[in-house]
Amino acid sequence: MQKKDLIQMLHDVDENTAVNIGEQYSGIPDADHERIFQRIEERLQTDTDAQVETFAIGHAPRFSWMQYASAAAACVLVLFGTFAGIFVLKAHMPPSEQEDPPLLVHETGDPYAVGNLTQHGKLLLTVEEFEMTQDGLYHVSITLESENAASHVPEQPNVFMADNFMLAVGQDGSLWKAVQACKIETGGEQNAHPYMFTLHSGETRLLELWYKMDSEPSECYLVTSYSTEHPYTELIDKEK
Numbered sequence: 001m002q003k004k005d006l007i008q009m010l011h012d013v014d015e016n017t018a019v020n021i022g023e024q025y026s027g028i029p030d031a032d033h034e035r036i037f038q039r040i041e042e043r044l045q046t047d048t049d050a051q052v053e054t055f056a057i058g059h060a061p062r063f064s065w066m067q068y069a070s071a072a073a074a075c076v077l078v079l080f081g082t083f084a085g086i087f088v089l090k091a092h093m094p095p096s097e098q099e100d101p102p103l104l105v106h107e108t109g110d111p112y113a114v115g116n117l118t119q120h121g122k123l124l125l126t127v128e129e130f131e132m133t134q135d136g137l138y139h140v141s142i143t144l145e146s147e148n149a150a151s152h153v154p155e156q157p158n159v160f161m162a163d164n165f166m167l168a169v170g171q172d173g174s175l176w177k178a179v180q181a182c183k184i185e186t187g188g189e190q191n192a193h194p195y196m197f198t199l200h201s202g203e204t205r206l207l208e209l210w211y212k213m214d215s216e217p218s219e220c221y222l223v224t225s226y227s228t229e230h231p232y233t234e235l236i237d238k239e240k
Contacts, residue, residue: 121148
């Protein structure tokens with residue numbers, strides 16, 4: 001092989017070419033053989049270095065990941081504290097005070113407030129006794145007590161009307177079949193209106209009421225309104 005041919009082959013030598021040279025030209029002197037393989041190694045090393053892709057490695061700020069972790073942990077703690085606080089508040093909140101609906105049906109001797117007859121305060125009503133008389137009148141005795149009760153009488157909050165206390169003998173839907181008293185005694189008090197009486201806070205007054213009946217009713221109630229939505233007393237003779 002000519003020297004210039006060998007130099008040309010070594011210029012673009014690769015691994016396969018190096019093998020071919022060794023196989024085809026085994027008669028090369030040892031000195032030349034060593035020099036040729038040294039050139040081959042240098043060429044291969046150069047090609048390998050050219051193919052290696054370099055990367056720029058940047059330096060991340062020290063402990064940057066810890067900052068994000070700390071922020072996340074802080075958010076978790078805030079949320080946990082919020083929910084824990086809500087739970088504790090609910091656990092220690094006093095139960096809501098819900099007023100029970102007023103009891104509508106009452107018995108003889110049971111005092112209860114007749115709120116439909118007052119603007120404010122309490123007017124307590126108690127049925128003391130009742131009976132059917134021989135002259136066809138149904139007699140009812142009631143006691144009234146004022147706890148700062150104010151009536152609906154204009155400019156006279158201590159004046160009440162006794163004809164608001166009626167006798168009902170049944171009901172028609174949401175309305176009582178009620179009749180007003182034909183006779184009322186308010187304790188000897190003289191007023192322009194025969195059924196008017198005064199009652200100041202802390203005072204108690206006994207009223208006697210009579211109602212005209214053809215016969216003793218099978219069911220009977222003392223009511224303070226035609227509406228069945230207000231409290232009333234059921235008049236039942238327990239001895240019968």
